Amino acid sequence: MLFDYRQNGPDDFDAHLCIVGAGPAGIILAHQFLGSNIRICLLEGGGLAGDPEVQALYAGASVGEPELDPARCRLRAFGGSTNVWGGGCMPLSRMDLDTREWVPDSGWPLDYTDLHPYYQRARAMLDISQHEFDEHGFHTPAARAPLQFDQERLVNRNFVLSPVFFGHRYRRELEQSRNVQLVLNANLLELQASPQGDLVQQASIGSLDGRRGHVRARQFVLAAGGIENARLLLLSDSVQSHGLGNEHGLVGRYFMDHPRGRLGTLHADSTTRLTRPYDRTGGKGPAPAFPELCLADAAMRRHGLLSGRVRPVAVEGEAPPGIRAMRKLRSRMRREQPDEGQSLEGQMSASLSLYPQQSQTAEPAEGMARLALQMAPGMGDIARGMLNKFARQPLVKADHVDVIGYFEQAPNPDSRVRLGADTDALGLRQVNVDWRLTDLDWHTYRTAAGLFGDELARACGGRFQMDDWLQESGAAPALQGTAHHMGTTRMSDDPRSGVVDRNGRVHGVDNLHVVGSSVFPTGGWAFPTFTIAALSMRLADHLRDYLFLY
Numbered sequence: 262m263l264f265d266y267r268q269n270g271p272d273d274f275d276a277h278l279c280i281v282g283a284g285p286a287g288i289i290l291a292h293q294f295l296g297s298n299i300r301i302c303l304l305e306g307g308g309l310a311g312d313p314e315v316q317a318l319y320a321g322a323s324v325g326e327p328e329l330d331p332a333r334c335r336l337r338a339f340g341g342s343t344n345v346w347g348g349g350c351m352p353l354s355r356m357d358l359d360t361r362e363w364v365p366d367s368g369w370p371l372d373y374t375d376l377h378p379y380y381q382r383a384r385a386m387l388d389i390s391q392h393e394f395d396e397h398g399f400h401t402p403a404a405r406a407p408l409q410f411d412q413e414r415l416v417n418r419n420f421v422l423s424p425v426f427f428g429h430r431y432r433r434e435l436e437q438s439r440n441v442q443l444v445l446n447a448n449l450l451e452l453q454a455s456p457q458g459d460l461v462q463q464a465s466i467g468s469l470d471g472r473r474g475h476v477r478a479r480q481f482v483l484a485a486g487g488i489e490n491a492r493l494l495l496l497s498d499s500v501q502s503h504g505l506g507n508e509h510g511l512v513g514r515y516f517m518d519h520p521r522g523r524l525g526t527l528h529a530d531s532t533t534r535l536t537r538p539y540d541r542t543g544g545k546g547p548a549p550a551f552p553e554l555c556l557a558d559a560a561m562r563r564h565g566l567l568s569g570r571v572r573p574v575a576v577e578g579e580a581p582p583g584i585r586a587m588r589k590l591r592s593r594m595r596r597e598q599p600d601e602g603q604s605l606e607g608q609m610s611a612s613l614s615l616y617p618q619q620s621q622t623a624e625p626a627e628g629m630a631r632l633a634l635q636m637a638p639g640m641g642d643i644a645r646g647m648l649n650k651f652a653r654q655p656l657v658k659a660d661h662v663d664v665i666g667y668f669e670q671a672p673n674p675d676s677r678v679r680l681g682a683d684t685d686a687l688g689l690r691q692v693n694v695d696w697r698l699t700d701l702d703w704h705t706y707r708t709a710a711g712l713f714g715d716e717l718a719r720a721c722g723g724r725f726q727m728d729d730w731l732q733e734s735g736a737a738p739a740l741q742g743t744a745h746h747m748g749t750t751r752m753s754d755d756p757r758s759g760v761v762d763r764n765g766r767v768h769g770v771d772n773l774h775v776v777g778s779s780v781f782p783t784g785g786w787a788f789p790t791f792t793i794a795a796l797s798m799r800l801a802d803h804l805r806d807y808l809f810l811y
């Protein structure tokens with residue numbers, strides 16, 4: 262059943278289970294109860310598509326280094342940020358979950374055997390059931406076999422791309438369900454606790470046009486993302502001034518992302534055989550497998566490194582005039598005016614591209630007839646380019662290879678999300694994101710750059726040049742985030758070192774759970790959505806047993 266809180270439905274709702282947030286975690290959790298006798302109220306602060314007025318509720322400040330704009334790295338709409346995700350699925354490994362003596366505050370209260378059965382089940386929700394896997398990745402071979410490297414230093418691990426966009430794939434099932442109430446444009450204002458603060462009595466909700474109401478439920482789950490989960494706990498401060506679940510001041514701390522940036526450039530006469538296996542445009546089937554080039558476990562232990570991976574990206578030289586004209590013409594023919602939702606999604610996608618800070622010089626618009634005329638003298642260029650394509654060579658020869666790194670981040674209590682002084686349109690305090698790196702992060706970037714660069718250069722007979730920011734003492738990190746927000750409600754069986762327990766229950770609050778990447782104590786390098794899906798299914802089993810006791 263679908264309601265839009267700005268247009269229809271009751272002011273107040275009653276349910277057995279109230280889920281706040283309809284991204285992948287909330288959608289998967291609600292989906293596990295379809296057709297049951299458990300009444301679900303699934304709240305989504307956005308609509309079915311992006312809306313600038315709604316998106317503005319995600320505004321906040323970036324006060325750390327590197328910079329991270331909280332409004333441009335997440336999408337407030339049904340389906341959440343997976344409306345623009347790349348689909349990458351990869352399990353965490355045993356090493357990712359274990360305590361590593363060189364990584365402070367590492368170690369999950371769960372191990373790989375706890376998660377494996379839920380990874381197995383999560384494949385169906387992601388339409389990747391055909392792919393078998395283990396802790397090291399998926400067994401399905403990639404379309405193009407990558408080169409092999411020194412296995413004590415670097416390894417290739419296969420991931421798969423899910424074709425599922427959660428907001429589209431599961432909308433109809435949730436709309437038609439008799440036991441799920443999906444309420445759009447319903448923003449959580451506060452979780453109202455009992456006088457002792459050990460129980461959530463109801464959720465206060467509101468819309469941007471001033472409508473207010475409540476959701477009463479037996480159990481409440483925050484599934485609003487790695488930044489917003491912490492913000493909502495901190496905002497729920499009527500009974501406990503420091504926020505719910507924050508007795509030890511941990512809510513919002515240990516904020517992590519997967520920092521990414523160029524580590525250096527590789528120069529060689531021919532790099533096609535090196536780069537093509539990692540090009541994600543040549544996969545087979547609806548859920549193709551691709552390799553990722555990663556640090557080997559042995560290298561991480563030997564050098565005391567965090568987990569990391571790279572993508573070697575061929576950067577073409579200057580295109581001949583005919584090919585430039587052909588590309589402009591093709592772009593003009595495809596150009597459409599996007600609606601507001603598509604525009605927001607496009608902005609977020611652009612901010613998460615490999616080169617988000619690369620400036621684009623605006624060129625004057627040219628008519629298609631003029632572009633067609635420009636192509637004529639360059640037909641020889643185009644013909645040679647097409648022959649290259651048929652021979653599985655690049656249209657334009659690569660000038661060099663950029664080595665783009667993606668890394669695990671060290672858990673750091675000083676890297677955090679907190680409430681700022683400014684308020685949003687609902688009167689709620691906005692977030693300040695204080696994203697910080699540690700000496701271990703910097704050690705990982707510099708050492709890993711050398712390992713990756715040396716091995717890649719050896720494989721293609723080339724030369725690797727490390728970027729200046731990794732060689733200069735005190736240099737600003739040339740890094741961006743990947744919108745993989747983690748750690749702000751970290752999981753631990755000890756309330757002095759975590760916000761939630763191994764089942765996602767907030768310490769000290771009997772009927773409040775959190776699900777999503779905010780509970781990750783560490784993040785590995787793996788794309789987080791596969792693990793989010795597994796944890797959502799695990800929480801569903803836990804809550805199902807609990808709710809059936811009533």
